[in-house]
Amino acid sequence: MRAVIVYESSYGNTGQVAAAIADGVRRADPDAEVRCLPAGEAGPDAVEDADLLVVGGPTHMRGMTTGLSRTLATKAGAPEHGPGLRSWFHSLPDGGGGTRAAAFDTRADSKHAGAAADGIAARLTRHHYDLTTDPVGFLIEGTEGPLREGELLRAKEWGATLA
Numbered sequence: 450m451r452a453v454i455v456y457e458s459s460y461g462n463t464g465q466v467a468a469a470i471a472d473g474v475r476r477a478d479p480d481a482e483v484r485c486l487p488a489g490e491a492g493p494d495a496v497e498d499a500d501l502l503v504v505g506g507p508t509h510m511r512g513m514t515t516g517l518s519r520t521l522a523t524k525a526g527a528p529e530h531g532p533g534l535r536s537w538f539h540s541l542p543d544g545g546g547g548t549r550a551a552a553f554d555t556r557a558d559s560k561h562a563g564a565a566a567d568g569i570a571a572r573l574t575r576h577h578y579d580l581t582t583d584p585v586g587f588l589i590e591g592t593e594g595p596l597r598e599g600e601l602l603r604a605k606e607w608g609a610t611l612a
């Protein structure tokens with residue numbers, strides 16, 4: 450089984466979640482070939498043979514990041530972090546049906562938080578990937594993080610369910 454976890458992360462929290470999900474997949478399927486890549490390193494070649502594609506990013510302005518939200522994050526001190534998921538999706542090959550997929554995000558614990566994962570899931574579906582589970586959000590304590598205690602373990606366990 451080949452699994453690819455693709456993520457966008459301004460402050461690093463979503464990257465940590467992505468790595469934990471990758472660990473969970475490896476733990477559940479030790480024979481799996483698992484790659485965990487930032488969007489800028491996940492070109493079409495990296496995903497075309499995947500049996501499982503997991504995509505996640507931070508929630509900005511109640512949805513996926515935008516050019517504006519990424520600029521605001523950088524101005525607020527976040528490091529530059531390569532292309533965002535919106536542009537990454539433009540070069541994602543069509544899944545053609547039969548490739549399993551899942552979406553996740555990081556977000557605040559607020560009823561007004563919104564969810565980047567919903568937009569990610571919709572794009573995966575539009576690209577004919579088969580969502581195997583509902584989109585999931587992992588909670589952060591503030592704009593820059595850290596992740597809430599226990600969330601990395603939850604991400605690992607969620608990853609194991611995807612394998």
Ligand SMILES: Cc1cc2nc3c(=O)[nH]c(=O)nc-3n(C[C@H](O)[C@H](O)[C@H](O)COP(=O)(O)O)c2cc1C
Pocket residue numbers: 457458459460461462463464506507508509510511512518519521522525555556557558561562563589591592593594
């Ligand atoms: C410009 C901007 C807008 C944000 N808007 C939201 C939001 O609408 N809802 C939310 O839950 N978190 C929001 N956040 C907090 C991010 O979700 C948080 O920074 C992110 O999950 C951290 O993940 P990262 O370290 O991978 O970037 C926002 C952050 C920034 C920088």
